[in-house]
Amino acid sequence: MTEEVFSYERLTAFTRGIFRSIGCSEEDAHMAAKGLLSADIRGIDSHGIARLIGYVRLWEAGRANTSPHIRIIHETPSTAVVDGDSGLGLVVAPFAINTAIEKAKQAGTGWVSVQHSNHFGIAAHHALQAVEQDMIGIAMTNASPLVAPTFSTERLLGTNPICVAIPAGEEPPFVADMATTTAANGKLEILQRKNESAPAGWIQDKTGRVSTDPHELKHGGALLPLGGDKEHGSHKGYALGAIVDIFSAVLSGANYGPWVPPFPAFMAMPEQMPGKGIGHFFGAMRIDAFRPAEDFKKNMDKWIRRFRSARPMEGYEQVLVPGDPERIMESERLEKGIPLLNAVVKDLQALSDKFGIAL
Amino acid sequence: MTEEVFSYERLTAFTRGIFRSIGCSEEDAHMAAKGLLSADIRGIDSHGIARLIGYVRLWEAGRANTSPHIRIIHETPSTAVVDGDSGLGLVVAPFAINTAIEKAKQAGTGWVSVQHSNHFGIAAHHALQAVEQDMIGIAMTNASPLVAPTFSTERLLGTNPICVAIPAGEEPPFVADMATTTAANGKLEILQRKNESAPAGWIQDKTGRVSTDPHELKHGGALLPLGGDKEHGSHKGYALGAIVDIFSAVLSGANYGPWVPPFPAFMAMPEQMPGKGIGHFFGAMRIDAFRPAEDFKKNMDKWIRRFRSARPMEGYEQVLVPGDPERIMESERLEKGIPLLNAVVKDLQALSDKFGIAL
Numbered sequence: 021m022t023e024e025v026f027s028y029e030r031l032t033a034f035t036r037g038i039f040r041s042i043g044c045s046e047e048d049a050h051m052a053a054k055g056l057l058s059a060d061i062r063g064i065d066s067h068g069i070a071r072l073i074g075y076v077r078l079w080e081a082g083r084a085n086t087s088p089h090i091r092i093i094h095e096t097p098s099t100a101v102v103d104g105d106s107g108l109g110l111v112v113a114p115f116a117i118n119t120a121i122e123k124a125k126q127a128g129t130g131w132v133s134v135q136h137s138n139h140f141g142i143a144a145h146h147a148l149q150a151v152e153q154d155m156i157g158i159a160m161t162n163a164s165p166l167v168a169p170t171f172s173t174e175r176l177l178g179t180n181p182i183c184v185a186i187p188a189g190e191e192p193p194f195v196a197d198m199a200t201t202t203a204a205n206g207k208l209e210i211l212q213r214k215n216e217s218a219p220a221g222w223i224q225d226k227t228g229r230v231s232t233d234p235h236e237l238k239h240g241g242a243l244l245p246l247g248g249d250k251e252h253g254s255h256k257g258y259a260l261g262a263i264v265d266i267f268s269a270v271l272s273g274a275n276y277g278p279w280v281p282p283f284p285a286f287m288a289m290p291e292q293m294p295g296k297g298i299g300h301f302f303g304a305m306r307i308d309a310f311r312p313a314e315d316f317k318k319n320m321d322k323w324i325r326r327f328r329s330a331r332p333m334e335g336y337e338q339v340l341v342p343g344d345p346e347r348i349m350e351s352e353r354l355e356k357g358i359p360l361l362n363a364v365v366k367d368l369q370a371l372s373d374k375f376g377i378a379l
Numbered sequence: 380m381t382e383e384v385f386s387y388e389r390l391t392a393f394t395r396g397i398f399r400s401i402g403c404s405e406e407d408a409h410m411a412a413k414g415l416l417s418a419d420i421r422g423i424d425s426h427g428i429a430r431l432i433g434y435v436r437l438w439e440a441g442r443a444n445t446s447p448h449i450r451i452i453h454e455t456p457s458t459a460v461v462d463g464d465s466g467l468g469l470v471v472a473p474f475a476i477n478t479a480i481e482k483a484k485q486a487g488t489g490w491v492s493v494q495h496s497n498h499f500g501i502a503a504h505h506a507l508q509a510v511e512q513d514m515i516g517i518a519m520t521n522a523s524p525l526v527a528p529t530f531s532t533e534r535l536l537g538t539n540p541i542c543v544a545i546p547a548g549e550e551p552p553f554v555a556d557m558a559t560t561t562a563a564n565g566k567l568e569i570l571q572r573k574n575e576s577a578p579a580g581w582i583q584d585k586t587g588r589v590s591t592d593p594h595e596l597k598h599g600g601a602l603l604p605l606g607g608d609k610e611h612g613s614h615k616g617y618a619l620g621a622i623v624d625i626f627s628a629v630l631s632g633a634n635y636g637p638w639v640p641p642f643p644a645f646m647a648m649p650e651q652m653p654g655k656g657i658g659h660f661f662g663a664m665r666i667d668a669f670r671p672a673e674d675f676k677k678n679m680d681k682w683i684r685r686f687r688s689a690r691p692m693e694g695y696e697q698v699l700v701p702g703d704p705e706r707i708m709e710s711e712r713l714e715k716g717i718p719l720l721n722a723v724v725k726d727l728q729a730l731s732d733k734f735g736i737a738l
Contacts, residue, residue: 097486097487098456098487099487101669101670128455129458172686172698173689174690186622194621221610222611227692247561251578252611255557271675273678277685306455310631315632316629322653323625330533333532334586339529340529342617
């Protein structure tokens with residue numbers, strides 16, 4: 021697990037170059053690179069540049085369209101459905117959250133469900149676009165099935181993350197971005213590389229029994245919904261993942277449940293898919309559609325400070341507010357650079373050689 | 380724990396009579412009784428008629444206004460803030476969800492944040508009002524602090540439930556109604572009465588250590604957010620509870636975090652409260668603001684049937700869809716009646732004597 025450190029700027033420029041090479045416009049390549057690197061900079065290594073080669077393979081397999089005609093196919097004053105035309109989620113999602121923001125300017129809120137898209141990176145990047153406009157931003161996406169509902173031995177849901185980002189005043193925004201599982205798949209990948217066991221409550225084997233083997237998913241096992249088991253509320257995590265699936269895909273006409281197409285291009289597409297591509301859902305709520313933004317922000321500051329100053333358990337310095345860990349990581353990595361595993365650097369080097377873009 | 384069984388109609392009529400006796404209009408009393416009993420009929424015994432005496436005590440303490448002037452104090456095409464004028468949540472919430480539904484008819488969606496309210500019963504009852512209009516219904520509320528955020532020894536959040544109710548076609552609706560904790564407070568109350576231990580992961584003691592004593596909250600302990608501990612994602616349950624708190628109270632101008640007033644009338648009000656009463660948040664999204672309702676419902680039926688037919692773990696008959704257990708309970712209790720614990724019957728008898736309303 022040796023690492024090499026790269027600057028944010030260098031990785032962004034490289035990523036932009038690769039997206040240009042596979043056919044993205046200058047503007048789309050810029051947007052996609054910024055979106056992808058927002059994961060690395062915030063410490064969500066599983067969703068950042070480590071996936072660049074995966075996006076390229078999707079394009080090579082003809083599953084991602086790098087010059088899509090993204091468009092609104094249905095709308096009301098506060099809603100829209102967007103057809104991503106099989107574009108990169110990193111390009112489709114910015115179109116969709118902007119549509120939600122524009123709707124919110126007129127109607128108070130905007131809600132956009134997206135069909136025919138691909139993986140969009142981290143949800144927080146998109147939700148935060150709304151925060152810049154004094155709005156609450158919401159972003160969610162479905163994903164290919166890795167998660168077993170409570171009592172099920174079949175995988176029927178993705179890790180289906182939800183992000184809610186809320187502006188504050190003097191304090192930085194509240195940003196909750198979470199997979200609806202006990203542990204994100206990225207955490208499992210880290211254990212796999214280290215060959216360490218997973219805590220009980222993260223995964224089950226193919227019969228539904230508790231497992232601590234991080235390789236269990238290769239043998240028919242599944243990730244568990246937030247809660248872990250019924251006694252600890254896994255039916256709630258299952259319900260949250262289901263809500264993300266329905267808002268993202270049943271509302272938009274994308275694929276849902278076990279029919280969501282996989283990210284790895286080498287995996288076969290599901291049979292008899294009921295919709296188009298994968299689905300996302302976005303919301304933007306103008307703060308001043310509820311109360312004056314200054315009143316809201318003053319109270320958000322009070323909320324954040326009260327929680328951050330709560331008496332911590334022994335051994336912990338302080339209680340965190342959602343978004344704190346990623347913000348700390350962001351300032352560290354902007355200064356010191358982004359460490360990449362050698363396996364990731366090797367993938368980037370292969371892309372560099374293939375497209376003649378200097379890393 | 381002996382029980383007595385009453386018919387739904389009998390308990391509804393009695394409850395209506397009691398609400399009339401404390402000053403509710405005929406219409407409000409009807410609405411409040413229907414809302415309260417919707418908990419008993421669905422098996423959520425902790426939130427139903429067992430709380431009737433609590434509502435009466437709030438009124439006696441001057442903390443609940445039974446002839447409130449409920450009104451919209453701010454609005455846009457898709458949003459509103461409602462001032463509940465210290466009314467019963469069982470009366471304020473129907474006004475607010477109806478406001479959301481009316482907004483959705485015009486703007487596609489409606490979103491209503493509520494200040495100056497009291498406890499509203501179960502969230503599902505309110506969210507389901509939207510389902511009757513071919514809309515997705517959303518309801519949430521904050522509550523007085525019983526839950527410790529991850530790493531905190533202080534209780535700063537309520538059990539803050541979220542309900543999302545989604546219409547289907549031939550299948551019954553998808554109804555997820557969940558406290559954002561591993562276990563609802565009602566489940567703890569059952570263990571207290573039985574004098575049984577709680578599973579590890581439900582509660583912590585006043586220092587933040589795992590506890591299995593269901594009476595721990597009386598000694599400074601706290602309920603745990605969904606996830607239980609950090610390793611199993613409690614920061615996600617904490618974030619969900621926080622989102623409910625902010626949407627319900629910081630957006631509306633109600634009290635939040637540790638300042639939410641308690642339900643039991645004998646408990647002192649918090650000092651230096653930053654807002655008015657407790658807060659709720661409601662949403663209504665018209666299905667056909669996204670796609671034709673028939674297409675959506677056909678796909679929801681497919682979604683529900685696929686999940687319900689998933690291969691179950693050994694020892695389980697089938698995988699459930701959110702809303703199934705409560706619906707099974709509802710048909711059983713409509714037929715066989717609602718069993719009430721003797722302690723609850725005693726409270727109702729006291730109310731019957733006090734107000735001269737036959738039980």
